[in-house]
Amino acid sequence: MRTVELSAGTIEYEDTGGDGPTVVLLHGLLMDASLWDGPVAELSPDHRCVAPTLPFGAHRHAMRPDADLSPHGLARLVGEFLDRLDLRDVTLVGNDTGGALVQLLMAEGAERVGRVVLASCDAFDNFPPGLTGRTLLLAGRLPPRLFGLFMQQMRLRPVRRLPLAFGWLTKRGDAATARWMIPLLTRSDIRRDTVGILRAAAADTGFLLAAAERLPDFDRPALVVWASADRVMPPEHGRRLAGLLRGRLAEVEDTYTLIPLDQPTRLARLIREFTHAPRTG
Numbered sequence: 001m002r003t004v005e006l007s008a009g010t011i012e013y014e015d016t017g018g019d020g021p022t023v024v025l026l027h028g029l030l031m032d033a034s035l036w037d038g039p040v041a042e043l044s045p046d047h048r049c050v051a052p053t054l055p056f057g058a059h060r061h062a063m064r065p066d067a068d069l070s071p072h073g074l075a076r077l078v079g080e081f082l083d084r085l086d087l088r089d090v091t092l093v094g095n096d097t098g099g100a101l102v103q104l105l106m107a108e109g110a111e112r113v114g115r116v117v118l119a120s121c122d123a124f125d126n127f128p129p130g131l132t133g134r135t136l137l138l139a140g141r142l143p144p145r146l147f148g149l150f151m152q153q154m155r156l157r158p159v160r161r162l163p164l165a166f167g168w169l170t171k172r173g174d175a176a177t178a179r180w181m182i183p184l185l186t187r188s189d190i191r192r193d194t195v196g197i198l199r200a201a202a203a204d205t206g207f208l209l210a211a212a213e214r215l216p217d218f219d220r221p222a223l224v225v226w227a228s229a230d231r232v233m234p235p236e237h238g239r240r241l242a243g244l245l246r247g248r249l250a251e252v253e254d255t256y257t258l259i260p261l262d263q264p265t266r267l268a269r270l271i272r273e274f275t276h277a278p279r280t281g
Contacts, residue, residue, distance in 0.1 A: 001033075001053070006080050008067035012060065013052040013081070016044040021275040022087055025051040025260075026078065028096025028121075029136065029197070031180050032058040035095065038264025043272060050090075052081055055193050056097065058180040062189035069193060070200035071207050075104035082112045089114035091275050095260055096129075096169070096233075097122055100208055107214040116218070116245075117271060119225040120257045123237040124212055127205050130232035131164040140198025144191040151191075154181045168231040171254070173261030215244045222247030223274045225267060227255045248274075 001012040014033050023043060027035040033051035040049045054074060055063045063069065068076070078101055082090065092113045094102035099121020106116060122129050128137045139150050153159045157174060161167040166177045183190040222245035226238030235251070242249035250270050255262035 003061070004081065004084050006077060006084065008055065008069070008073070008077050009063035010061035011052050011054070011077075011081060013050060014040065015085075016040060016047075016049045018044065018046075018048040020047040022048045022050065022090045023271065023275065024082065024087060024090045024092050025049065026092070026094040026098030026101055027051075027054065028056065028098050028258075029133075030057040030184065030194075031096070031176075032056075034176060034179070035258065035260050039260050039268040039271065042265055042268030046272070047275065050085065050087065052078070054078070054098070054101075056197065057184050057190065057194040058182075059190065059193070060183055062187070063193050065192075067193075067196075068200075069197045070204065071100060072104060073200070074197075075101045075108070079105060079108075079110075079112075088112050091115040091117060091271070093117040093119065093271065094121055095119040096257055099123070100127065103208060103211045103215065106218045107211040110218070113220065115221045115223070115274065117223045117225060117274065118238075118241055119259050119267065120227045120230050120233045120238070122233070123208055123241055125206075125209060126234060126237060127208050128201065130168060132166070132169060132232065135164045137198055137202045140195050140202060142195070144188065144195045147195050148185070148188070148191045151181070151184055155185065163231075168256055170256050170258040170261045173258055176261060212244065215241070216246075218245060221274070221277070221279055223270065224249045225259060225270055226251050227257055227259055227262075228253050229255075230257055232257045 025036040032053040036051045224242040228251040
């Protein structure tokens, strides 16, 4: 993993290099860049894949105490990341809460972004999303030490597989979810960051409704990929996003929200078709 120093702190990222189209991949809350390992393996022969580990609770470098960890602050951090790496005309891909950050960037213009892919993500009034999101925002009211004690139960696979944890987010990715928990369960500074993220999010749960009003102004190609049986991100939201963005909708079967874990080959194929398609309009 490479690192880059940004205003909020040190960010780790994977960069496969190469001369193909640049794809930047954003993960969700309590996840890291390894969410994208499967799609990156498929795409890297003909794409440059860049996957940052955002400070979403599974990161290994704590942020500065004064870092802005609100949704808008995290979106600006992604924009700063693109600037520092001088990435241009990127295909910006977001899954789960990563897709929320993509929408915030789109609403602000996203000058370095040439295309977007939204894959089963928070949208409209679905924030916090599902039982998992609501449980986390409630737990975020606890002091960091008590929050850490509450989260210790995530060491147990039966707990991780509950609907209020990762049970409705992935069908096949329990090994990844167990790994993502390690920084939060073992480090007080990561717990501090995570509580800060949750409290900032709880203070403005309508930010995606405001962003949605500006999505029709986004004038570049968009692809919406949704789990057809998603139990956390309503499939109707995928259809609405595709309509607002005048983009294609692709529904994927046999997966929950975390399509990169459950159906990495199918998702990579859709991204490749999209990045290689000629622009129209």
